[in-house]
Amino acid sequence: MEACNWKLMIARALYLSSFCFPLSNRIFITQFIPREKSTNSTELMMELLPSMFLLLSLIPAAYLLHKLTLRKESNTVTTKFGVGEPKPLPGTMGWPLIGKTFEYISKRRRGLTYEFLKERWNKYSSSIFKTSLIGETVVIFSGAEGTKFLFSNDKRLVHVWRRSTIKKIFPKMEKPSSEHSRTLRKLLRSILKIDVRREYIGFIDEATKNHLQAYWNCKQVSLSDTAAIYLFNLSCNIISGIKDPRKFEKIQKDMQDIDNGLRSMPINLSGTALNRAIKAARHIQKELEETIRQRRIDLSGHDSSSVMDIMWHLILATDEKDQSFFDEDIASNLASFLLGSYSTMQSTITSIMTVLKGSGSFREAMTDFIYEGYLIPKGSKIHWTSDATHKNPNYFPNLGNLDPSRFLKDEVTPYAFIPFGGGPRMCPGNENA
Template sequence: MTSLIGEPMVIFCNAEGNKLLFSNEKKLVQLWWPSSIGKIFPKSGDKPANEHSLGLHKLLHLILKADGLREFVGIIDAVMKEHLQAYKSCKQINVSDMSKRYLLTLSSNIFIGINDPAKIETLMKHLQDIEPGVISMPINFPGTALNRAIKAARLIIKDLVATIRQSRIDLSSHGSSSRKDFMSILLSAKDDNDQLFCDDDISCNLAGLVVASYTTLRSTIFSIMKYLAELPEVYDSVLREQQAILDGKEANDMLTWEDLQKMKYSWNVACEVLRISTPGIGGFREAITDFIYEGYTIRKGLKILWTFDATHKNPKYFHDPEKFDPSRFQGEGPAPYTFVPFGKGPRMCPGNEYARVAILTFVHNMVTRYRWEKLNPNEKIIHFPAPMSAQGLPILLHPHNP
């Protein structure tokens, strides 16, 4: 046991520990967040969720599942293609900047239904203040990282509430909306008591989605671009798979759900990126009763940290763990509870399918258009709060021949 972020903390470091935590939600442990998260987004932390809010949370989970995402694949592909048009004449790009705008344009379109560049730039600024605050010391004084994050989160939620209210006015004036975005679905949905969900709950849940889909996905896309630049044989295999999908489509066809299912090697590459360069440190739980694990008594109230690298980089589970090897995910893949970038069990990240769609759509469009090389081969990697290159990974693009 140790002490982290001002709390007595037990750290679980193996697959057996992961299994125990993920299999005993609400039996031995429950989800816990550091107090900084609760201060930035109160409804996700220290405010008890009511039945109304829980119903909305469940509905969002359903939308984020595979069946709910099917109809959004073409929209996500269209957003990526439109995004790349801004870089059409560029020979050099910064991957961090490019992926930021892609992900925020995507989440603004898919979650909120807006495509205003000015609003997206404002959202980006707010998110840059939230990132450091999430892992900061829980000290809320003017000028601290946490204080800036709290202010930024409030501004995001305020903007979302205004957007929601305007959307409700539009719906009442023009009837049902033909828009396809998460907000439109939530505005017309009702809870178990046949009541519409309230604006504050919708805004908080959508704000949480935007934040959660930003830092981790941006880091993952950065790492994919980095490894594809460094490993030409891996790039060539990805290109062959993606080109075969492209060759089977008409000129203006969008990607489909069925296309994504064919991207098996590309997803193996993404999984190896998530293993070797996982965006984050792990997750937290709190013991809700005394229990014994490996001879140690875990007391009720103790906080628990399970870590990605404890299994992702453990040679017991992954031979030569620092080697980049997508074949680890062929066939049945890694042993249970050793590869857990999205967690497992009832608290598994609800955005795992959305992440897969966003990542594979990005990869498809990039590799079928370009090769690229790193402009600074010795650029340092920083981990704050997720892996990212110090300069944002500047690359030189080499377009394929038409």
């Protein structure tokens, strides 16, 4: 770094001096050479001609050195992983806009995400490569070391990245404050404790009996659909205390529209899936805010529920400055909880009945950094998937044998088995699994 500094200083000095010297020569000539004693203009120009050629040659040379030095300095990224000239990332983008999206999704649905990764590992001889997914240039990190790097540097070098559809449907999820996130995570851990969940046993038992009588009474049913209705009904009660059948049906329809909108093209025109999802999210937000305001009125009149749902916990909670959360913030978080309970139920049932698909998520680079000699520019989208380690024979051999205990052995490589993610965004329910 010191070498870069003195070269930069010399380059800038030469660059500036190339403009200063002509000015100083002119001052010297006008002040110290009287006009009556000076030679004619032709002789004077001939005397100054060598100096002018020298100065003119210094201008492009100084400028070139100046730009090269700045370029080298800007491309040299200093992190704890070292300093040096980065290598270009391997990988291909595929078709414009489409990229490799269809190929990736197709293999992911068939449980073949590892094959997608392995093909590129062998092709590029690298555990990190770039590709194009969902219209974005994505850098895919693989292996336990890559996963460890992302989890260990979450909120320092990288942060969570969400698709534009999510930001449009849930705008408050785009940039939550770190203080709010920490407080909410602590609160969720307290809500998920066994003592708190024990309070819901009686209610869950009664709701289960009512559901069986209404939907399963001596008739053939679709397991996926009826189980989703049952579980989402429980979630609505436990999360927001919604028991009105009409409100439940409306919220269920809105959640279906939101779920469709999240997987649609980011086109917000009347009649599109994204437009319907945005309207549905606004309706749910409005319903929850009205319920929260009524809860606060009930609280002032000492009329609270005997069994506290998650909405009650959030209403009574305070941040690190002992201030209550705003109603719109509480409603936004409750809406995300409801969406999570709605979308994950069906995927969980599907996964159990077919194949456990590799999970994963996306991050975005907060600054330039170097990983394994490759420059990851600021703003790059980064993707990791558990299939990169869970189905990798280098970490777990004999994958064709039914041996669930392979993940529980003491010699498992750290960050190779990541069923709950890791880092600050680790699933808060991991302690209850």
